[in-house]
Amino acid sequence: MEEKMVQCQNVVFKYESNNKDDIKLAINDVTLEVKKGEFLVILGRNGSGKSTIAKHMNALLVPSEGKVYVGKLDTSIEKNIWDIRNKAGMVFQNPDNQIVATIVEEDVAFGPENLGIEPSEIRSRVDDCLKKVNMYEYRKHAPHLLSGGQKQRVAIAGVLAMMPECIIFDESTAMLDPSGRREVIKTIKEINNKYGITIVLITHYMEEAVEANRIVVMDEGKVMMEGTPKDIFSKVKEMKTMGLDVPQMTELSYELKNSGLNIREDILTIDEMVDELCRLK
Template sequence: MIKAENVTYKYTNQEGKDIFALKGINIEIKEGEFVAILGHNGSGKSTFAKHLNALLLPYDGTIYINGMDTKDEKNLWNIRQNAGMVFQNPDNQIVATIVEEDVAFGPENLGVKPEEIRKRVDEALLTVGMFEYRKHSPHLLSGGQKQRVAIAGILAMKPRCIILDEPTAMLDPSGRKEVIETIKKLNKEEKITIVLITHYMDEAVNADRIYVMEEGHVVMEGTPKEVFSKVDEIKALGLDVPQVTELAHLLADEGINIPNDILTVDEMVVELCRLK
């Protein structure tokens, strides 16, 4: 679904100096995968996300979306139909005064027939659990509900891949949970490829694979268990690990026979019961 080959991106800062935000990125994401990209502010993860929808184009190297080169202008329309973007602030993506009209905005712009739009809007709202709010005004919704409406607006365009750039950064814990559950459902039940950019380690636990970025480079890749078991390496990059993983790491340091790749509370309970 996504292939980045030696992707480099630079911009010029206010002092006229060239800054390289991406430096030779190589990433492959298969159709149907759930991939999380981690990194602290300035690591290049959001810059990379914008390349996946051709909002930014590589200075050097190539990005293919479903086999289409993002630098080829004639592919732009199809790329953005294949790969939808959800941003950090849902208010920046909501354009209408009624929820169902907002969800219809994307397919309308694609020239979809009215009867098909009606069907797509209802399906998208049902999928994200917002159908009962279809006649509501978006400004009356909670942050988590707004973000689910924004996701429904992308879903209505029938993408094969959704890129989410820190979609929960502005939400409270309840809103975060709503959005992450929606993302997991889209991946597992709808088989949509998910690329989640996040700095919340607990969200990345749900991914099939994780890429960790630092200063424009990919510095770590693997399954959540493989990546988060390297607690000291992750912390050296200025990142955290899931709290339960850190607890397992501390217990192991104290000589307790417990795996260091525990990711969830349930896994920790099983191990503690085994020790007992």
């Protein structure tokens, strides 16, 4: 049986707005699991609840109703929180909010130091994690002089140095330019493939979701669809109804199909499109 990294069972999260009687449901009865070692993407437009569910996965938020387990730890039990955050690290949208030191390697050492790890072990973890995100040559640099993509990779190294089993990326590429986004996604894929770390990526960029093992689509606090990227993106109409796009190549194949061309509808990448068009010649 596959081991579960995170389980959300009938999770409801309510928050009160300024008007006390007006209680909003940010998460509305969500049941969802993340398998150990998988790369899961959670998609949704703004206000869909995707970031709120992410914050439940490392106990930044606790459900109003229902349960969340990380490993086998219940997030609503206060004494579990430290262990949960060691298991599930989080990388946020703005790397500047996550970088605490004035030198890159000191920043990466910050987490393990707080865990009380031996100095020699910290040294090897820092070097190792900076190599994993291709930032080792910048170890003596000041973080504020780095590009957005580089800062985000330092933030990832800082989480990796704590050796979590799972990393949750909460719209971690939203503030980056396209090349910074590509750098970070490539890093995320490598961490997942090479080191078997479970990845949960919250995003509204469709091209990023193509890389996932599985996609969950949220809207209005509920899970609307889940499946492989090919399953999800071939449902172009349903995605558009929820205010979401599909990857450009999927959109193109959808339009070509509608104009009468006998073409597969589950094309995700340029390479797949080229192969399909060559087949049709």
